Amino acid sequence: MKSLRFTPAILSTVVLLVLTSLMLGIRLEPSGVGLKVTMAETSSLYWIAAGAVVVFFFQLFRAPIDRGMSGIKQQLPSVPKEPLRQIADKKGFKTTLICFAVAGLMIWPFFVSRGAVDLATLALIYVMLGLGLNIVVGLAGLLDLGYVGFYAVGAYSYALLNQYLGLDFWSSLVLGGVLAAFFGFVLGFPVLRLRGDYLAIVTLGFGEIIRILLNNWTSITGGPNGISQIPKPSLFGLEFGRRAKEEGNVPFHEFFGIDYSSTYKVIFLYILAVLLVIATLFVINRLLRMPIGRAWEALREDDIACRSLGLNPTAIKLSAFTIGAAFAGFAGTFFAARQGFISPESFTFIESAIILAIVVLGGMGSQVGVILAAVIMTVLPEFAREFQEYRMLMFGLMMVCMMVWRPEGLMPMKRPHIKIKSKKSETESSVKIPSVAESV
């Protein structure tokens, strides 16, 4: 039987056994002052054995299974693509779809639990971060491993501006973005001469510098203790606490004459996050269609060709870095307002890694993909709380699966399709301005 492959099957089983027996099969138990290695419970040993058997037989019969699968795929009725495309291409359809999605997002929190809304807000923060980093990594092709630094700048600028100058959320939102952009600009100057791996390492260093600075500048930032009691945003001066903190302010529930509920605050934060994400999407979508957006991509493709055409690579890289940082700043400000407490611990390298994973998982440059990936990366760990110890294992598994099945990300970026007015149509009276078709 040629289709049975014994060697790979045995090999995979051995690999599985070695890995799982080390990770699941044995455990360390304290005995006296030292540790003692003991076998895990019999049930988990059974699981390991079962897993090994499954892997062995799957690998053994892989070829027939694959053949069967592809047979099934062929038998499935394929959805005719053309009419679907025609519907999707209609201009009204897209707008309606977006309107419904936004409306759904707005109404949804009123029907679900507080925890779910809170989680959704967190997911939206990651969406913003992902979209921002997508400019730098996905579009301009600059591998930035210190993105969390700008996130920290945004968060700390709100916390500090509020603590020392008493600025409220709304003015800090703008200032936080501007400050983060400024940091991006200043840090960008020296590092953007570098390329690829070197750039990644230097940005990684900068991200850490910002965190360590925040950690050690105790007199200003409170060091590892962080800053607490950061006020929540207010709605045109209406606060969401039980009682107004500031003199002359009216709490939200009193103004509308309804009973106090802490859910209002959570929902308000959520809606705020949705609006921020929509604003981000709008701006980035416009940027993409603008000369600067095209230049970012061109730079990623070939920076020598860019120079030969009169594009200044430094200026273009710097703009990507700065604008990307600005979005991290906005997200950071919002994060500080939502948490009410920030410390350098929230801005470790692992955050940068997660944001980068979101961009890569979603598909470099693709916005829908990034949104999807951000939601997956934040929501999945919550659903899998029981498996918390294996969270990193699951991330790894996800990445491996992605590399096998969708190496370009969940939803790879599509090129914009621009209609050309051909010579023939020019003679007709209805010569339209070539419009840039929407793309994802």
Place this chain on the structure above:
Amino acid sequence: MSECLLEVSDLSMRFGGLLAVDQMALKIRPGEIVSMIGPNGAGKTTVFNCLTGFYRASGGSIQYKNQAIEKMPGYKIARLGVVRTFQNVRLFKGMTVLENLLVAQHRHLKTGLLAGLFKTPGYRKSEEKAMERAEFWLEKVGLTEFANREAGNLAYGQQRRLGIARCMVTQPELLMLDEPAAGLNPNETAELDKLISDLRRDHGVTVLLIEHDMKLVMDISDRIYVINQGRPLASGVPEDIRNNPEVIKAYLGEG
């Protein structure tokens, strides 16, 4: 000869101990098609790289419209109207054909952030113009039907033509083509011949050409410079070059 578009004198380029270009001199008058030929490794592309600011020349002067450009960065030289193609095309492969042409017009466009975010009338106008120019050149090089194809998926000859179109949308005055006929079949080369002549006649560009295809070179060049081992060997009209014993020796070796 004061009305020279480009005047290069005594240009030298040294890489460590290797003198790749030595005492190179060039004079190009507006509207000319000038070719640079020479055996492989003679330093032709190095000269190109010096002229377009990719290398900083070790010595000598490069005057473009009586302005010294030898110390300028490449993108600034390009903005003066000196634009080049590359031996290995260097398209933005992942972007569509049309996008390639739009990116190239970057310096002519309104790039203000706010103008683009709010789509001001001025911004719309500049984008429209860019589209028109891109469409014009697509038509010219016969790539209209491929406008939304990714540039990397084009056939090689089409990529070459797109490379030239991408230069032309920047409205250059001096177009520098680095082996434009390399890898083209005889038909395509004939088309290229016609295209280059058209560019000069209809669009007033001056062309500096590196090429190995002697038929093409002899056909369209007004003057030819021959380089051998980094040094100028001969220069003159095609007829003289063809019969120059030095040139024949350099190409065919000692007889």
